Amino acid sequence: MLGNGLKVLVHTDQSTPMAVVNVLYDVGARDENPEQTGFAHLFEHLMFGGSVHIPDYDDPLQLAGGENNAYTTNDLTNYYCQLPAENLETAFWLESDRMLSLAFGKKSLDVQRKVVCEEFKEHYINKPYGDVWHIMRGLTYKNHPYRWMTIGKELSHVENATLEDVKQFFFKHYTPSNAILVVAGNVTIDNVRLLAEKWFGDIPSGEKYIRMLPKEEEQQEERRMTVHRKVPLDAIYKTWHMCGRLDDDYYATDLLTDILGGGASSRLYQALVKEQQLFSGINCFHFGSLDNGIITIEGQLVKGVAMKDAEDAIEKELDKVKQHLIDERELQKVQNKTESVMAFEDMSVMNRAGSLAYYELLGDGEMMNTEFKKYQEVTVTDLNRLANQILVPSNSNTLWYLAEN
Amino acid sequence: MPDRKIAPHIKDAVEYKLVLKHPDQFKLANGVDVYSLNAGTEEVVQIEWVFKAGNWFEKKKNLSSATNFLIKNGTKKRTAYQINEYVDFYGAYLSRSCYNETAVVTLHCLSRHLENVLPLVQELFTDAVFPEEELNIYRQNMKQKLAVNLKKCDFIAGRKIDELLFGINHPYGVYSAVEDYDAISKSELEVYYAQYYKTGHCTIFSAGILPPHFEKLMNDFFGGLPFNQQAIVEPKHEIVAADQKQWNIINDVDGVQGSVRIARPFPTRTHPDFPKVQVLNALFGGFFGSRLMTNIREDKGYTYGIYSFLVNHIHGGAWMISTEAGREVCEATVKEVYHEMQRLREGEIGNDELLLVKNYLIGTLLGDLDGPFQIIGRWKNLILNGLDEKYFYNAVDTIKHIDASELNKMAIKYLNPEEFYELVVV
Numbered sequence: 001m002l003g004n005g006l007k008v009l010v011h012t013d014q015s016t017p018m019a020v021v022n023v024l025y026d027v028g029a030r031d032e033n034p035e036q037t038g039f040a041h042l043f044e045h046l047m048f049g050g051s052v053h054i055p056d057y058d059d060p061l062q063l064a065g066g067e068n069n070a071y072t073t074n075d076l077t078n079y080y081c082q083l084p085a086e087n088l089e090t091a092f093w094l095e096s097d098r099m100l101s102l103a104f105g106k107k108s109l110d111v112q113r114k115v116v117c118e119e120f121k122e123h124y125i126n127k128p129y130g131d132v133w134h135i136m137r138g139l140t141y142k143n144h145p146y147r148w149m150t151i152g153k154e155l156s157h158v159e160n161a162t163l164e165d166v167k168q169f170f171f172k173h174y175t176p177s178n179a180i181l182v183v184a185g186n187v188t189i190d191n192v193r194l195l196a197e198k199w200f201g202d203i204p205s206g207e208k209y210i211r212m213l214p215k216e217e218e219q220q221e222e223r224r225m226t227v228h229r230k231v232p233l234d235a236i237y238k239t240w241h242m243c244g245r246l247d248d249d250y251y252a253t254d255l256l257t258d259i260l261g262g263g264a265s266s267r268l269y270q271a272l273v274k275e276q277q278l279f280s281g282i283n284c285f286h287f288g289s290l291d292n293g294i295i296t297i298e299g300q301l302v303k304g305v306a307m308k309d310a311e312d313a314i315e316k317e318l319d320k321v322k323q324h325l326i327d328e329r330e331l332q333k334v335q336n337k338t339e340s341v342m343a344f345e346d347m348s349v350m351n352r353a354g355s356l357a358y359y360e361l362l363g364d365g366e367m368m369n370t371e372f373k374k375y376q377e378v379t380v381t382d383l384n385r386l387a388n389q390i391l392v393p394s395n396s397n398t399l400w401y402l403a404e405n
Numbered sequence: 406m407p408d409r410k411i412a413p414h415i416k417d418a419v420e421y422k423l424v425l426k427h428p429d430q431f432k433l434a435n436g437v438d439v440y441s442l443n444a445g446t447e448e449v450v451q452i453e454w455v456f457k458a459g460n461w462f463e464k465k466k467n468l469s470s471a472t473n474f475l476i477k478n479g480t481k482k483r484t485a486y487q488i489n490e491y492v493d494f495y496g497a498y499l500s501r502s503c504y505n506e507t508a509v510v511t512l513h514c515l516s517r518h519l520e521n522v523l524p525l526v527q528e529l530f531t532d533a534v535f536p537e538e539e540l541n542i543y544r545q546n547m548k549q550k551l552a553v554n555l556k557k558c559d560f561i562a563g564r565k566i567d568e569l570l571f572g573i574n575h576p577y578g579v580y581s582a583v584e585d586y587d588a589i590s591k592s593e594l595e596v597y598y599a600q601y602y603k604t605g606h607c608t609i610f611s612a613g614i615l616p617p618h619f620e621k622l623m624n625d626f627f628g629g630l631p632f633n634q635q636a637i638v639e640p641k642h643e644i645v646a647a648d649q650k651q652w653n654i655i656n657d658v659d660g661v662q663g664s665v666r667i668a669r670p671f672p673t674r675t676h677p678d679f680p681k682v683q684v685l686n687a688l689f690g691g692f693f694g695s696r697l698m699t700n701i702r703e704d705k706g707y708t709y710g711i712y713s714f715l716v717n718h719i720h721g722g723a724w725m726i727s728t729e730a731g732r733e734v735c736e737a738t739v740k741e742v743y744h745e746m747q748r749l750r751e752g753e754i755g756n757d758e759l760l761l762v763k764n765y766l767i768g769t770l771l772g773d774l775d776g777p778f779q780i781i782g783r784w785k786n787l788i789l790n791g792l793d794e795k796y797f798y799n800a801v802d803t804i805k806h807i808d809a810s811e812l813n814k815m816a817i818k819y820l821n822p823e824e825f826y827e828l829v830v831v
Contacts, residue, residue: 015446016775017421053409062694063761065418065768082772084421089413097409114706118662122709122729126662128556202406230659232552264489273542274486280546300553302545333494340496340515343447347776 004205005177008196009356009365011184013349019185020082020349021091023099024357026180027173028075029152030145030213030291038152039169041072042116042161047079049108051098064090072150075290076361082350085186089195096199099179102170104163116158120151128231132298132401139225140239140294140397144216175206180360184353216241216292222393226400233280234301236311237399239294240390242286246362251374252382253286253390257295258334259326259383260284260317265333268297271317278302278310290362295390307400321387325380338375417760418767419805425797426780428612431620433628440784441619442612444777448516450613451778454530454627455789457637458508458601460576465593466585471543472597473503476510478539480532485539488525497522505576506719507789508601516614520622527626530602535594544586551583559729561656562664562830569652569826570668570716570723572645577718607632608788612781644721646670652828663735663831667742668725669824674717674790678815680803682715682724685812688762689713689749689820690726692769696745697726705741707734719790724819735829749816754809766804 001007032039047070048057061068066083081091124130133149141147152158181200183192219241243249261268261284268282282299301310345351359367428442463469477499478485492499497514499522510529514522554560564580571578609623616622672679683691690697690713697711711728730738773779787796 013446018772018775054412058694059761060412062692062765062768064415065421065764065771067692067765067769067772084416084418084768084771086416087413087418090415093407093409093413100409111703111706115702115709118707118729118731119709121661121731126558126657126660126729128553198407230556232556233549263493265486265493270486270489273546277542277545280549300549303549329494333490336496337493338496340449340498340513343449343515344513347445347447347449347778349775 002176002196002201004201004203005175005208006196006200006203007180007360008192009180009182009360010187010189010192011182011349011352011356012187012189013185013352016185016349017085018082018349019085019088019091019183019187020080020353021088021095022078022080022182022184022353022357023095024180024182024361025077025079025174026178026361027077027209028073029148029150030074031173031209031211032145032148034145034148034153036157036161036165037148037154038116038150038158039161039165040077041150041152042112042158043166043169044070044072044077044079045112045116046102046108046166047098049112050103050105051094052101052103054094054097055103057094057098060090061094066091074146074150076358078354078357080350080354082185088183088187088191092195092199095181096203099174099176099200100203104167106163109161109163109166113158113161116151117155120155120158124149124151129229129235129401131229132235132237132399135225135227136237136239136296136397136399139223139399140241141216143214144291145213146216146289146291171206173209175209176200176203177205177208180357182353182357182360184356185349213291219395223397224400225398226402228402228404231401231403233303234307234403235401236299236301236307236314237401238297238314239397240392240395242293242295242390244292245288245290249382249386252378252386253295255331255334255338255375255378256321256383256386257284257286258337259321259330261297262334262337267317267321268299268314272299272313276313278305278313307402311398318387318391321383322391325384328380331378331380331383335375335378339372342372418764418771419760421767421771423767423770423774423801425774425783425794427794428781428784433624435628435630436633437607437609437627439609439611439620439623440781440788441610441615442777442781442784443615443619444780445613448614450512450514450516450519450611450615451781452512452609452611453785454510454526455507455608455610455785456509456602457506457606458597459504459506460579461506461642462601462637462640463597465589466579466581467589468593468597469508469601470503471540471589472535472594472602473501473508475535475539475543475594476501476529476533476598476602478543479534479536480528481534482528482532485536491525492522495521499526516616519616523622523626527630530627530630533598533602535591535598537591540589540591540594544589547586548583551581551586556657558656558660558662558664558830561654562666562828565652565654565830566666566668566725566826566828569647569828570670571721572643572647575642575644577644577721601637604631604634606637610781610785612777642720644670647826650823650826652826654828654830656830660831661732662729663732663829665728665730665735665738666725666828667739667825668716668723669819669826671715671722671724671819673719673722674792674796678818679715680800681807681811681815682819683800684762684766684804684807685749685815686713686715686724687766688754688758688812689745692765694761694765696748697742700745701728701730701738701741705734705737707731707738707741711738732831735831739827739829743822746816746820746822749813749820754812756809759809759812763804767801770801
């Protein structure tokens with residue numbers, strides 16, 4: 001850790017000619033003001049609009065043979081770039097300058113507001129079923145800021161963003177003490193230490209942001225909603241509240257969603273798509289959120305099937321996991337799948353750097369190596385207990401998304 | 406305190422020597438070529454069985470893609486569920502994809518489970534049965550999926566532009582109507598399967614950390630199958646490009662965005678201009694720092710993203726520009742695309758800009774060659790196109806040495822608006 005509070009992690013891999021620099025900022029859509037949603041994501045765009053000493057981020061990086069990208073979630077914002085290892089210092093120069101301060105150009109804000117609005121349209125308006133998660137988040141969360149999507153609650157929040165708002169957001173969240181720097185690839189610890197001190201060492205630490213988010217109260221009764229849209233087919237969406245990422249039950253809950261709807265041999269797919277042919281597709285997954293999250297089932301109905309029958313059939317499958325212990329082999333199957341997913345994810349240095357930053361945000365980068373053990377410890381009794389605790393009507397939210405006419 | 410105004414010294418990426426690592430190669434008893442790259446840091450493998458079974462060979466629409474999709478939905482010994490459960494149990498992924506010339510079955514799994522999964526893969530190539538029930542579900546789900554896709558401007562634009570470039574009867578331009586899915590029968594799938602998989606032409610590409618007896622393993626399971634015993638007759642298909650260049654299609658009266666596609670026919674990779682135009686394309690619209698992106702996204706804010714790319718099929722290609730833009734700025738977007746073409750034809754390309762593009766291309770190539778799956782992917786591309794590593798090194802050499810005047814010549818030769826199809830779907 002540097003004097004200003006910036007955490008620095010190094011992962012060396014001499015088998016690659018490349019280096020990866022990953023900067024994770026501990027700020028996501030959950031940290032936004034309800035009247036100014038979409039800010040964390042708009043900000044991600046502005047981070048490429050030039051910093052205090054460097055007019056453009058992309059050009060110098062590309063000149064150094066590098067490429068980069070970034071993403072914003074409800075929990076965090078992550079920036080990463082990869083470049084030939086000899087040019088590592090270029091990435092330090094660029095990343096440190098934009099952590100120091102952005103240029104806050106008016107033109108950049110004007111343009112990126114428009115770009116984000118087009119992104120909003122491309123993904124959430126001009127697409128069948130594009131507004132589903134806007135509706136479902138609002139239905140599921142009443143207090144917690146997970147009630148809006150990262151793109152924002154409405155276009156106007158982004159359209160009305162001012163330079164002053166943007167500056168405030170930056171100096172509140174984009175400080176060394178709110179960031180984690182991971183350097184990976186063909187690098188040495190000594191060199192990274194040297195470069196980190198040189199480029200990040202003198203950035204003022206800023207005030208540590210203390211997160212105080214409104215807590216979501218336990219849901220007491222079932223919520224339902226129906227909408228009609230110009231889509232060709234009916235669809236159903238259900239959510240249930242689940243624990244947060246750091247809870248002991250997280251791993252079993254994760255596996256439970258896999259049992260129900262994680263692929264071609266999962267229960268919902270086999271029963272409802274293949275055997276009963278009520279759905280053309282059905283999935284069950286969760287969002288992996290840091291705070292208390294949600295499990296969801298989404299299904300597209302076969303034309304002509306009544307919504308009520310489709311929903312009853314889902315409930316019947318849920319009853320099975322609540323009433324009976326699942327087979328040990330079925331548990332082992334999803335554990336094996338998890339092991340495999342983790343191994344494939346770890347193939348690229350870029351992914352490993354991102355994971356390391358994420359686990360450090362959770363509290364300890366070392367978790368990356370102990371996660372699978374937690375999955376192995378899950379028992380069929382855990383799955384049964386959680387199914388009975390989570391998948392109950394009073395904890396559920398249901399949306400009937402119906403085709404007009 | 407460092408002087409933040411001065412960029413650190415960089416090694417120009419063009420100074421890097423790029424090396425495309427050679428895969429091992431062996432032949433199975435039946436003559437099937439296996440390329441294998443034993444490398445990596447994780448204990449995982451990827452194996453691809455590539456068949457000459459793409460839609461180039463089908464006599465009826467969707468026959469190739471339906472056969473490819475349903476190949477793992479039942480064998481003489483196992484139901485679709487049993488196959489899926491078995492694959493999932495070993496944490497493996499068995500996917501299939503159908504392209505124009507080829508159709509592929511791909512396995513990803515942990516190295517230590519490979520021996521458990523290979524017998525199943527073999528079964529798919531000897532004993533697939535295409536149950537009627539599975540075909541019915543497939544038909545129904547594909548029809549529903551198509552109904553949803555038909556609401557999307559980008560989907561409509563994507564298939565229309567291919568039709569304009571290659572013709573609706575050409576494998577590259579053909580697309581499906583809902584009723585086409587009803588027209589395929591179980592017996593047609595069986596015949597297609599027997600001809601193009603069971604006794605078809607197969608090439609195998611594998612990468613990752615492979616077991617020491619990999620060659621024997623592959624021979625045991627696949628060396629005795631009747632692959633590659635007879636030559637596959639390749640049908641001839643003539644490209645029939647549309648006469649009308651400009652198209653406006655209204656798909657959704659209330660839509661807030663339109664899909665813009667601007668494209669022209671372009672030669673395949675064997676043409677000497679191809680590697681040069683790859684560099685010009687990067688500069689024009691091939692990456693985030695390109696002229697199209699800089700002007701139309703970063704300056705005007707008309708779109709979330711705009712890209713140009715070379716469509717490189719084996720028998721014919723295209724140069725295409727693609728974006729989703731605000732409904733009211735689609736026209737302005739098209740105008741700016743042509744404006745950027747004009748700048749490339751008439752203006753000079755500065756040394757700084759050219760060096761940036763070259764460094765970017767080499768740098769990303771260096772990154773792309775990192776990892777066994779990426780390297781075998783490049784080889785697969787070369788081999789299926791009948792090329793070898795000379796092609797790769799020539800392309801690298803072109804990036805390193807091409808100059809502004811040569812790029813300008815390419816722009817004058819190819820970036821003429823009157824030769825482009827222009828399609829806007831709103």
